[in-house]
Amino acid sequence: MAPGAVGDPLAAIPFAHGGPVGRGRLRVRPEDFVVEEVLRFAPEGRGEHVYLQVEKVDADTAWVAQRLARAAGMGAARVAWAGLKDRRAVARQWFSVHLPRALPVDWERHAEGRFRVLAETRHRRALRRGGLAGNRFRLVVRELSADPRALAARLGRIAEAGVPNLFGPQRFGQGGSNLEAAAVWFGGGPAPTGRFRRGMVLSAARAHLFNRVAAARIADGSWARLLPGEAVALAGSRSVFAAPQADEALARRCRRGDLHPSGPLWGAGPSLACGACAALEAAVLAPWAAWCRGLEAAGLAHERRALRVLPQGLRWRLEGDALVLRFALPSGAYATALVRELLACPQDACG
Template identity: 50%
Template structure:
């Protein structure tokens, strides 16, 4: 299988070369994620909602542990979003328990999983229901000039970063995308639901990244152009941009953004240069595009620019940089880090930090 590089899977950086080097995820505590859920829970109903802390465990593995402990089928366990394995994350799960008392879930708990709280609710937790994710990242073995790091972070806070899908979406060496191409050539879909979801997401994400990469390269990712489809940061709806919309002051405030395509059924509603770019992308990748359409996915949009909510940072030690920020659901913290520093493999030493 062909090994794909970061540059092939994502695209160019927006602000030039990284201004330092560091390690991320030397320990799980270096990458902490807290799901932000804006749903009032009723305290009663057939669904048991659990606020879970997990370490060294991905979301699907955590769901399986909860299902086994509760004595229910895996399909009755729901979650809003997938969280990394190599991280310390806190997220919500729900278990459907019609007519049943709260089960003893002690068998699910160990060093990798703790249940922090629980409550009942009338509905199950839906995918994508969380509003955002809060991140606390610690970059260790940091090497770089503090002034350059601070300047780049100020630029990121003011202008956002390209909203690429991160490398995690594509698997080791882009293996998920390789699998997607295999199924697209055969014009078939995997029978297993989790594999089907993974490879369809990889294909869609890759095509979106290709469109975004072209706009980063020509500098248009931060501005609206006639024919764009615009969306607000936290909205899935979009509207076309004419001359008036391209001057909307909310674009400068990072509230409103141009969008790119998440391929599926139906023609893209984009026009002008945006439509031409999307057509060129489709012509380069006809098998993937046709396969996504045949899978019955609806055409959707994703914002091209990722605003970084509440970004703060400090240096607990000379060679450690801690970042805290909030991102909309479905967005990747690693694309922020990519605009700041080159990441070294955990355990690899580097030159001391020079401030």
């Protein structure tokens, strides 16, 4: 996708393992995509913030937050969450509500049958972005058409080598609408109205630039190995360090999955990448200079994201013409990035 053009944001990104081994349909029903958040910490059971584990079905995260705020008789700004979750899914998600006084609240009063509260506790601080260790998934791919032996071989390869840590199509809005808005904004047009909408557009633009760099590194085979000048991401944490020379010790740790190469989440400030790594990123993002400037002007700081993700506990079974997958991913990784390396799914069902 060229600057200013909108299409399938993932269409031009190559595959790491040779392309899908079959076809299927994901999200035929909301219960075909089950995701459960895993908190990075245990709530203390006391404090000013009520923590609610909510199971939502075919409902937006922001919509649920608004209904929780309405139930408590307060503004939506006092409700927080750690990350957005897919609408067409069954999502078990944590919310926090700033409610210092211990008042009884009927949290499901405005649920309209689309969510229920599974657990309620308290904590001293509000839930923040980065508060998740990861997510557990159970996916059902229906109308499966694939050779079982090829399917098993590819799943084994994915379990061993991981997949590119791409941002999924959910990040870009229906039909790439968030990228469309970014192209208008960074092309000199009006900024999106509303803080939430503006944040979604900025997030999508940033994700798209990351995916451009990831595509280049998939193409040259370096998505899972370190380049000279790599900004190295430590597995299981948000820590990144510069490696001007990727020596054999670092290469071994990368092969073991202890650390990963990274790509840019564009914003203002210096990048930890240098040398060959920085040169590759500069070449890939040169046509997107207006987008880079726009992200910097919006006040975002330069960050890094791992280019590879290794699924944990990957299990699968066949049930007739359906494939059932179970696995866990670190926070921020997309289940659809794993499915993309396995099966071709219609965009409207995989999005």
